[in-house]
Amino acid sequence: MLDISIEIISIISFIAGVFFILTGSIGLIRLPDVFSRIHAAGMIDTAGASFIILGMILQSGFSLITAKLIFIGIFIFFTSPITGHVTANLARKKGVDPVGKTKGKTL
Amino acid sequence: MIGEIIINAFLVTLMLTIAVFIINTRKVISTILLTGTYSLVAALMFVSLDAVDVAFTEASVGAGISTILFLAALSYLPKEEKEEKFNIKHIYAICTCTIVAALLIWASYDLPLVGQLENPVHQNLAQDFIEGSRNHIGIPNVVTSILASYRGYDTFGETVVIYTAGIAVLVLLYDGVSKNSKINKEKNK
Amino acid sequence: MDNLILKVCTKVLFTPIILFGLYVQFHGDFGPGGGFQAGVIVAAAFILYALVFSVEDCKVIMPPKLNFFLLALGAFLYGFVGVIGLILGDPYLSYDVLGSTKEAGQHVGILLVEFGVGLTVCNVMISLFYSFADFDFGKKNND
Amino acid sequence: MFLAVLIALAVSFLLILVRLINGKTTFDRILAANSIGTIIVLGISVHGFYMGRPEFIDISIVYALINFIGTVAVLKLFDKGTLGDK
Numbered sequence: 001m002l003d004i005s006i007e008i009i010s011i012i013s014f015i016a017g018v019f020f021i022l023t024g025s026i027g028l029i030r031l032p033d034v035f036s037r038i039h040a041a042g043m044i045d046t047a048g049a050s051f052i053i054l055g056m057i058l059q060s061g062f063s064l065i066t067a068k069l070i071f072i073g074i075f076i077f078f079t080s081p082i083t084g085h086v087t088a089n090l091a092r093k094k095g096v097d098p099v100g101k102t103k104g105k106t107l
Numbered sequence: 108m109i110g111e112i113i114i115n116a117f118l119v120t121l122m123l124t125i126a127v128f129i130i131n132t133r134k135v136i137s138t139i140l141l142t143g144t145y146s147l148v149a150a151l152m153f154v155s156l157d158a159v160d161v162a163f164t165e166a167s168v169g170a171g172i173s174t175i176l177f178l179a180a181l182s183y184l185p186k187e188e189k190e191e192k193f194n195i196k197h198i199y200a201i202c203t204c205t206i207v208a209a210l211l212i213w214a215s216y217d218l219p220l221v222g223q224l225e226n227p228v229h230q231n232l233a234q235d236f237i238e239g240s241r242n243h244i245g246i247p248n249v250v251t252s253i254l255a256s257y258r259g260y261d262t263f264g265e266t267v268v269i270y271t272a273g274i275a276v277l278v279l280l281y282d283g284v285s286k287n288s289k290i291n292k293e294k295n296k
Numbered sequence: 297m298d299n300l301i302l303k304v305c306t307k308v309l310f311t312p313i314i315l316f317g318l319y320v321q322f323h324g325d326f327g328p329g330g331g332f333q334a335g336v337i338v339a340a341a342f343i344l345y346a347l348v349f350s351v352e353d354c355k356v357i358m359p360p361k362l363n364f365f366l367l368a369l370g371a372f373l374y375g376f377v378g379v380i381g382l383i384l385g386d387p388y389l390s391y392d393v394l395g396s397t398k399e400a401g402q403h404v405g406i407l408l409v410e411f412g413v414g415l416t417v418c419n420v421m422i423s424l425f426y427s428f429a430d431f432d433f434g435k436k437n438n439d
Numbered sequence: 440m441f442l443a444v445l446i447a448l449a450v451s452f453l454l455i456l457v458r459l460i461n462g463k464t465t466f467d468r469i470l471a472a473n474s475i476g477t478i479i480v481l482g483i484s485v486h487g488f489y490m491g492r493p494e495f496i497d498i499s500i501v502y503a504l505i506n507f508i509g510t511v512a513v514l515k516l517f518d519k520g521t522l523g524d525k
Contacts, residue, residue, distance in 0.1 A: 018447040025451035028458050034466045041474045065493045079507040082305050091466045110442050140472045159328035167336040171505030175512045179428035182521035245399040246325045255406040259389040266413050270371040273420035280427035344508045347515050350524050429523030
């Protein structure tokens with residue numbers, strides 16, 4: 001019973017992770033400027049990666065691999081938003097303007 | 108089995124695509140980013156061929172350190188490649204490449220097929236190494252035992268080559284402690 | 297780069313990266329890894345420090361003189377392990393006599409040799425980065 | 440199940456590769472390269488589970504480190520024009 005429920009939870013988290021990753025990558029193509037694309041990339045790096053890693057943790061049982069997976073999860077969860085922040089900072093500093101509601105008009 | 112073939116075919120196609128785009132881009136920075144991605148896909152290829160140590164080296168050296176060193180070298184280079192018109196030099200280059208590629212493909216017919224059990228590679232030494240690594244050396248990772256023990260002379264040679272290369276670069280580029288550095292200023296006080 | 301968040305993150309990550317490098321170094325007998333990869337990972341930690349703070353700050357925690365000394369020490373260690381075997385009456389670079397049994401000797405020998413490789417690779421990478429980052433010949437020509 | 444996740448990762452890899460190749464500004468390219476790094480970190484670990492050899496996770500950790508350092512290096516190159524102090 002416990003095995004089946006763990007399996008189901010891991011499948012659900014895989015599905016959630018894949019959903020977030022696909023949404024993020026579509027957003028990375030569709031969204032208009034750097035700043036909104038950072039939002040899409042952040043979706044891939046935090047929600048998608050965390051859910052898929054959660055699914056793998058549930059699959060692997062309890063071993064050294066679980067610890068390594070948690071390490072990867074924490075690492076990605078902290079470093080990717082920081083790179084996003086620095087990218088946004090630098091893009092603003094270098095004069096990339098955010099696109100407003102009407103296309104072509106900058107804020 | 109089919110899953111493996113799909114993965115390998117996908118990776119090879121991806122490597123080809125990235126290589127074509129590397130040739131086409133004129134901006135040096137995108138070339139470097141794409142080269143990093145290329146080495147990553149090569150690392151994935153090694154993962155799917157079960158060569159863990161090679162994949163490890165490719166991911167750390169090919170995608171990591173060499174990208175950073177390329178970037179460090181880029182700051183001394185022009186940012187964009189010059190567009191060149193098609194001229195006689197290109198024809199020479201195309202001829203040379205075609206002839207060399209044809210020779211290599213011709214020579215590859217003499218090689219045994221990849222992954223066959225009756226290849227000479229698997230007949231003579233490999234069995235000894237795998238059994239010796241378990242019984243004589245007592246290490247599960249055969250790559251490490253071959254690298255450090257059976258082929259210790261080769262690895263010593265490699266280490267000395269890395270050492271020599273490092274010394275050579277230092278002799279060429281390193282100009283001592285630069286004049287406005289903190290260490291030197293403290294010394295002068 | 298003057299970014300406080302990045303600086304704090306680098307300070308937090310510096311030690312775990314070196315710890316992971318040491319794990320790869322000494323776990324190479326049982327899993328993937330070895331001296332070469334570990335050297336690159338440890339060098340990456342120092343390069344990250346040099347990128348986020350400055351090369352001069354990195355030269356305080358890894359002075360060039362220590363760097364050159366360790367660079368030579370790694371290759372020396374490899375050769376010296378072989379010479380110990382030679383003195384104890386075995387061929388060069390055969391580690392059987394280093395421990396009480398043959399297997400223990402091989403273990404000690406492989407561990408020391410990999411450590412030598414790691415030391416050399418790590419310090420070659422750091423010194424390459426120092427010389428590339430500090431080299432200002434091209435800059436003078438451009439100005 | 441793992442194969443399905445791998446295929447989804449491959450699809451999103453291709454989508455992000457489009458952004459990497461024809462990104463308008465260089466910051467788009469940097470973002471795309473960073474995301475591709477994350478996708479590949481996940482891909483290597485899922486592939487390890489798919490093949491039944493989870494030792495591959497060490498490679499993912501290394502790549503997660505290297506990806507961060509590479510992105511910081513590219514950003515510094517854009518900020519200062521050089522990786523050193525001068």
